[in-house]
Amino acid sequence: xxADQFALRDxxxxxxxxxxxxRLAPERPVRIVHVCGTHEITISEHGLRHVLPEGVSVLxxxxxxxCVTSTVDLDRAVxxxxxxxxxxxxxxxxxxxxxxKTLDEARALxxxxxxxxxxxDAVGLARKNPAQDVVFxxxxxxxxxxxxxxxxxxxxxxxxxxxxxHKLIPPAVxxxxxxxxxxxxxxxxxxxxxxxIGAGAYAGLAxxxxxxxxxxxxxPLDVLYALLLLLRQVADGxxxxxxxxxxxxxxxxxRQAQNLLATAFRVSDAKWRGIGxxxxxxxxxxxxxxxxxxxxxxxxxxxxxxEVVPGCRCADVLVAxxxxxxxxxxxxxxxxxxxxxxxxVGAEGACAVWHRHGERPAL
Amino acid sequence: xxxxxxxxxxxxxxxxxxxxRARLDALGEPVSLxxxxxxxxxxxxxxxxxxxxxxxxxxLDELLxxxxxx
Numbered sequence: 001x002x003a004d005q006f007a008l009r010d011x012x013x014x015x016x017x018x019x020x021x022x023r024l025a026p027e028r029p030v031r032i033v034h035v036c037g038t039h040e041i042t043i044s045e046h047g048l049r050h051v052l053p054e055g056v057s058v059l060x061x062x063x064x065x066x067c068v069t070s071t072v073d074l075d076r077a078v079x080x081x082x083x084x085x086x087x088x089x090x091x092x093x094x095x096x097x098x099x100x101k102t103l104d105e106a107r108a109l110x111x112x113x114x115x116x117x118x119x120x121d122a123v124g125l126a127r128k129n130p131a132q133d134v135v136f137x138x139x140x141x142x143x144x145x146x147x148x149x150x151x152x153x154x155x156x157x158x159x160x161x162x163x164x165x166h167k168l169i170p171p172a173v174x175x176x177x178x179x180x181x182x183x184x185x186x187x188x189x190x191x192x193x194x195x196x197i198g199a200g201a202y203a204g205l206a207x208x209x210x211x212x213x214x215x216x217x218x219x220p221l222d223v224l225y226a227l228l229l230l231l232r233q234v235a236d237g238x239x240x241x242x243x244x245x246x247x248x249x250x251x252x253x254x255r256q257a258q259n260l261l262a263t264a265f266r267v268s269d270a271k272w273r274g275i276g277x278x279x280x281x282x283x284x285x286x287x288x289x290x291x292x293x294x295x296x297x298x299x300x301x302x303x304x305x306x307e308v309v310p311g312c313r314c315a316d317v318l319v320a321x322x323x324x325x326x327x328x329x330x331x332x333x334x335x336x337x338x339x340x341x342x343x344x345v346g347a348e349g350a351c352a353v354w355h356r357h358g359e360r361p362a363l
Numbered sequence: 364x365x366x367x368x369x370x371x372x373x374x375x376x377x378x379x380x381x382x383x384r385a386r387l388d389a390l391g392e393p394v395s396l397x398x399x400x401x402x403x404x405x406x407x408x409x410x411x412x413x414x415x416x417x418x419x420x421x422x423l424d425e426l427l428x429x430x431x432x433x
Contacts, residue, residue: 007416007417007420008416008419008420010420013420013423013424016427017423020426020430023430090404117383118404118405118406119404119405119406120386120405120406121405140404143403143404143408144404146388146389146408147386147389147403147405147406149389150386150388150389150406192401192403192408195401195408195409196408217419221420221423222419225419225423225426228426229426244419245419246415246418246419246422247411247415247416247418247419248401248409248411254389254390254391254408254409256388256389256390256391256392257389257390257391257408259391260388260389
């Protein structure tokens with residue numbers, strides 16, 4: 001396995017791919033959008049933008065799950081913790097600014113906030129402490145949501161519930177297609193979201209909106225290969241779904257995970273930070289499981305708060321209308337140590353990735 | 364990550380000397396010792412065949428060879 005991983009970083013093949021990409025220089029500017037923080041890490045870490053032909057830009061859209069979590073949901077989690085409910089969430093979420101404070105700041109002031117690696121860890125905490133109410137603040141896309149569904153359907157204890165902020169990728173991409181200033185000529189579709197939903201989930205995007213879609217993996221050659229297929233589609237005037245990551249993604253996806261999602265959740269409208277409400281883009285706990293729905297169990301009103309502070313361009317970065325270095329705060333007032341906006345937090349935020357790798361390509 | 368042990372719907376997996384636990388609820392297929400799993404946030408979401416990386420390389424080489432001729 002390890003040898004194969006290195007093979008997918010083979011510099012000779014990388015150079016051959018780079019030459020093939022150069023031969024596909026477009027006649028007009030081409031914007032390729034990806035929606036996955038891990039793709040951004042591969043692209044930035046390996047400097048892949050430098051081998052793209054002139055006129056091709058690759059931009060991150062709403063692909064960082066903690067960045068797109070609305071402050072309404074985040075503020076609710078902070079309030080629950082301040083009321084003494086043990087709030088468990090993934091580490092990336094801890095330092096994301098809410099409209100009042102971060103979960104990390106609430107913890108520093110004594111609120112019971114715990115980082116977990118899995119929804120199952122939150123259930124474990126609830127079982128160990130039957131007198132303590134435990135809420136799992138569930139963020140993430142289709143890759144992460146099956147785990148939350150699995151614990152909801154696995155007879156969790158009565159002191160456990162879920163504050164559900166899971167979101168769905170295809171409706172968000174659809175939204176980008178229709179937004180002014182965010183037009184895309186191709187989608188580099190996220191590898192592991194697609195493991196769950198299947199490459200077929202993008203058929204409408206290709207068929208109805210004529211957007212070329214290629215599902216890509218996360219090694220440098222995976223990404224270059226996917227970009228090559230995308231540029232070929234653009235050059236040929238085709239719009240199809242192609243799968244450049246067949247070792248982890250099938251056309252149908254993971255049926256078992258899809259069944260878990262359908263059994264535990266219903267599709268709901270959801271608010272995305274910096275983007276606003278997107279119809280049918282979120283998951284909510286089904287009525288049959290409402291006793292485990294923290295939004296119903298606790299009286300924590302959904303209060304509209306400030307999503308993005310003035311001057312911060314996260315809202316544009318999240319829809320691929322700007323790159324991190326376009327923001328006047330980037331690298332000055334806003335750094336990974338002192339994040340102003342959500343995109344500078346965590347491993348997957350576009351600004352955090354650019355800051356780490358010093359990437360400043362021209363748009 | 365490579366499966367080192369399986370107990371009910373829980374596997375012990377390891378990669379690069381790191382051991383972790385992974386639930387198998389979301390997988391929908393049986394798992395054997397030595398299998399490779401794609402694990403996300405504590406849940407396996409796909410069984411991987413180590414040979415499939417070679418398949419990706421083969422497809423890529425084919426594509427590049429075809430491009431050189433054209």
